[in-house]
Amino acid sequence: MSLLDNPFDPAREAALVTGAGNGIGRAIAQALVGEGVRTVFADVNRDTVTAAVKASPRPDLAVPFVGDLASRDACDALLAAAQSAVGRVTHFVHSASPPRREADHAFAVSGETWEQMRAVNVDAGFHLARELARKLIAADEPGSFLFLTSLHAGTPRNLPHYSTAKAALAMLVKELAKTFGRFGIRVNALVPGAIAAGGFVADPALAKHIPLGRLGRSEDLAPMALAVLSNRVSAYVTGAAIVVDGGLSLTTGLSLPILVTCGSPEPRLRGETPEREDTSCLAMISALFEQQMVQPSVLEGRRCRGLGSRCWSWG
Numbered sequence: 645m646s647l648l649d650n651p652f653d654p655a656r657e658a659a660l661v662t663g664a665g666n667g668i669g670r671a672i673a674q675a676l677v678g679e680g681v682r683t684v685f686a687d688v689n690r691d692t693v694t695a696a697v698k699a700s701p702r703p704d705l706a707v708p709f710v711g712d713l714a715s716r717d718a719c720d721a722l723l724a725a726a727q728s729a730v731g732r733v734t735h736f737v738h739s740a741s742p743p744r745r746e747a748d749h750a751f752a753v754s755g756e757t758w759e760q761m762r763a764v765n766v767d768a769g770f771h772l773a774r775e776l777a778r779k780l781i782a783a784d785e786p787g788s789f790l791f792l793t794s795l796h797a798g799t800p801r802n803l804p805h806y807s808t809a810k811a812a813l814a815m816l817v818k819e820l821a822k823t824f825g826r827f828g829i830r831v832n833a834l835v836p837g838a839i840a841a842g843g844f845v846a847d848p849a850l851a852k853h854i855p856l857g858r859l860g861r862s863e864d865l866a867p868m869a870l871a872v873l874s875n876r877v878s879a880y881v882t883g884a885a886i887v888v889d890g891g892l893s894l895t896t897g898l899s900l901p902i903l904v905t906c907g908s909p910e911p912r913l914r915g916e917t918p919e920r921e922d923t924s925c926l927a928m929i930s931a932l933f934e935q936q937m938v939q940p941s942v943l944e945g946r947r948c949r950g951l952g953s954r955c956w957s958w959g
């Protein structure tokens with residue numbers, strides 16, 4: 645049998661996924677159901693959570709729950725509903741998070757928006773995880789919890805309510821991993837990059853800063869989520885932050901290095917002198933100008949002067 649066969653034990657394991665109505669939470673919840681795991685799909689939006697259940701590979705294993713997880717009462721209602729629908733929850737995924745709006749910068753964000761972001765991400769995440777852990781510990785059963793954090797747990801996002809909530813969540817993962825570990829409950833963070841999933845309205849131009857060359861999709865997160873959640877695959881992984889970002893976090897304020905092939909299969913590095921003339925480079929350089937990947941100031945004073953006739957490298 646392959647190592648990756650049967651990552652879950654559907655007879656003993658059941659899952660609860662928040663934010664399962666859309667985006668990454670939806671993809672993870674549907675993937676869990678696809679592995680035969682009974683899964684509660686929790687979300688504030690009735691329409692989307694109903695659709696997510698319906699579109700899942702095994703709707704018979706998917707249980708919808710609708711409630712605003714900013715409220716402690718709704719969290720407790722979710723715990724009770726999950727217990728009665730699927731029994732003991734062994735796998736918890738916390739993906740719910742209010743929408744990010746670019747207008748909510750430091751001077752504009754309202755107290756209510758700040759509060760909602762913290763309540764859904766941090767307060768609900770802590771309360772649900774602690775109550776689920778209590779049940780697992782009482783039953784002497786192992787578990788695995790996964791929190792959706794963000795690269796902006798460590799870098800500003802111009803949305804202070806969002807980045808501070810995610811920073812808190814990142815530390816919560818470490819706190820819970822340390823405390824729950826002795827009871828066989830693993831706690832990890834899944835850190836998406838730029839995922840065009842709904843909650844983040846991605847500018848396609850961002851793709852040029854991503855080493856793997858494209859924005860992410862929710863489906864890019866689900867396989868890694870399953871691997872980390874699985875006690876068979878990741879039995880010795882806890883307190884980790886697993887980054888799934890196509891390499892976006894490798895990008896600093898500096899642009900990606902510009903490599904061109906200029907008619908040769910071998911990419912040319914900056915500073916290299918081309919072996920032969922190749923006017924196709926003109927089109928390539930023009931395209932890079934248009935994409936704003938090459939600023940005129942980058943070219944000036946460097947060797948890339950013969951735009952019309954000769955391909956020179958630059959950088």
Ligand SMILES: NC(=O)c1ccc[n+]([C@@H]2O[C@H](COP(=O)([O-])OP(=O)(O)OC[C@H]3O[C@@H](n4cnc5c(N)ncnc54)[C@H](O)[C@@H]3O)[C@@H](O)[C@H]2O)c1
Binds near residue numbers: 667714795835
């Ligand atoms: N998409 C990205 O690029 C990206 C990047 C980094 C981190 N993340 C994180 O991953 C998670 C999922 O992101 P996404 O883009 O799929 O988001 P999304 O907005 O598409 O989905 C979030 C879901 O949470 C639900 N939700 C919001 N408020 C709720 C509440 N009060 N109670 C219950 N449910 C509520 C929404 O209805 C929605 O279905 C989020 O925690 C997000 O912060 C996403």
